[in-house]
Amino acid sequence: xxxxxxxxxxxxxxxxxxxxxxxxxxxxxxxxxxxxxxxxxxxxxxxxxxxxxxxxxxxxxxxxxxxxxxxxxxxxxxxxxxxxxxxxxxxxxxxxxxxxxxxxxxxxxxxxxxxxxxxxxxxxxxxxxxxxxxxxxxxxxxxxxxxxxxxxxxxxxxxxxxxxxxxxxxxxxxxxxxxxxxxxxxxxxxxxxxxxxxxxxxxxxxxxxxxxxxxxxxxxxxxxxxxxxxxxxxxxxxxxxxxxxxxxxxxxxxxxxxxxxxxxxxxxxxxxxxxxxxxxxxxxxxxxxxxxxxxxxxxxxxxxxxxxxxxxxxxxxxxxxxxxxxxxxxxxxxxxxxxxxxxxxxxxxxxxxxxxxxxxxxxxxxxx
Numbered sequence: 001x002x003x004x005x006x007x008x009x010x011x012x013x014x015x016x017x018x019x020x021x022x023x024x025x026x027x028x029x030x031x032x033x034x035x036x037x038x039x040x041x042x043x044x045x046x047x048x049x050x051x052x053x054x055x056x057x058x059x060x061x062x063x064x065x066x067x068x069x070x071x072x073x074x075x076x077x078x079x080x081x082x083x084x085x086x087x088x089x090x091x092x093x094x095x096x097x098x099x100x101x102x103x104x105x106x107x108x109x110x111x112x113x114x115x116x117x118x119x120x121x122x123x124x125x126x127x128x129x130x131x132x133x134x135x136x137x138x139x140x141x142x143x144x145x146x147x148x149x150x151x152x153x154x155x156x157x158x159x160x161x162x163x164x165x166x167x168x169x170x171x172x173x174x175x176x177x178x179x180x181x182x183x184x185x186x187x188x189x190x191x192x193x194x195x196x197x198x199x200x201x202x203x204x205x206x207x208x209x210x211x212x213x214x215x216x217x218x219x220x221x222x223x224x225x226x227x228x229x230x231x232x233x234x235x236x237x238x239x240x241x242x243x244x245x246x247x248x249x250x251x252x253x254x255x256x257x258x259x260x261x262x263x264x265x266x267x268x269x270x271x272x273x274x275x276x277x278x279x280x281x282x283x284x285x286x287x288x289x290x291x292x293x294x295x296x297x298x299x300x301x302x303x304x305x306x307x308x309x310x311x312x313x314x315x316x317x318x319x320x321x322x323x324x325x326x327x328x329x330x331x332x333x334x335x336x337x338x339x340x341x342x343x344x345x346x347x348x349x350x351x352x353x354x355x356x357x358x359x360x361x362x363x364x365x366x367x368x
Contacts, residue, residue, distance in 0.1 A: 241319050
């Protein structure tokens with residue numbers, strides 16, 4: 001794991017407190033979405049598939065900080081939409097840092113050069129830059145040429161100014177292990193703190209539905225990638241057991257309460273990936289009223305192929321707390337890349353054949 005020791009210690013202290021209190025469900029990361037508006041229209045994202053009256057809505061500074069306080073998670077991930085479009089984002093970030101929470105500002109980086117003077121380097125602030133592979137792959141993913149070059153220039157500038165920077169990479173259908181490995185080499189060369197990597201979730205509102213990887217294909221892809229990565233010293237911003245899960249060696253149940261979401265509609269049930277399951281008026285109501293038993297690979301067809309870190313990183317962390325020697329072994333030697341995989345969940349629902357929905361991706365001119 002590439003996370004600084006200081007941050008690891010803070011999270012470990014938080015986990016210990018939850019265990020002492022006897023809490024079985026607790027958040028690790030708050031997903032804060034202060035807006036849905038974006039300056040891109042990526043093929044695998046349905047966040048901008050809302051009318052303008054919704055896209056024009058914003059969470060206020062007070063609403064954002066109240067969500068941070070109410071949730072209590074040690075880490076806050078600010079996503080969207082494109083967060084840098086929010087005019088009050090600097091005040092939101094400042095308030096989170098004052099609370100000594102670690103904040104990851106997720107951005108496509110198109111506005112970062114213009115807005116970077118609004119922020120100061122801090123051990124509590126990380127720019128998480130969206131890059132879905134090499135130049136050709138990323139520009140195809142975001143449906144606009146030139147975005148990769150602008151994003152990597154922003155990465156280099158932010159690092160030069162002393163900011164913590166990570167890369168957030170989503171993998172889709174048709175990925176080649178060799179290209180993914182080359183991309184991770186490139187991330188290492190860029191000098192970023194680490195890279196978050198996971199298979200894309202099949203958003204129901206995404207412009208294209210034929211680009212998402214099935215679960216078995218994801219596991220086989222990651223095994224090939226990790227095998228190629230032996231000795232290449234990639235910095236992956238995940239727990240060792242989540243990486244082992246991606247390689248098909250762990251059978252975890254989803255723990256969506258580990259990454260609760262607050263957005264312009266309220267507290268989203270059960271996670272930020274499922275947009276039509278309803279909302280709770282408070283974090284307390286979210287935790288107490290959400291029918292958690294209805295979600296997960298075996299429970300809900302919408303979750304069938306999900307291996308996203310928002311649902312399974314917390315599961316892996318929980319396993320690491322219970323089995324520290326297993327976690328340490330995988331951290332030391334890496335995920336196993338051959339042999340039998342852990343059994344996949346048997347669906348507890350009727351499996352229906354659903355046709356692939358494809359609609360043209362909307363093109364939006366990048367906002368300068």
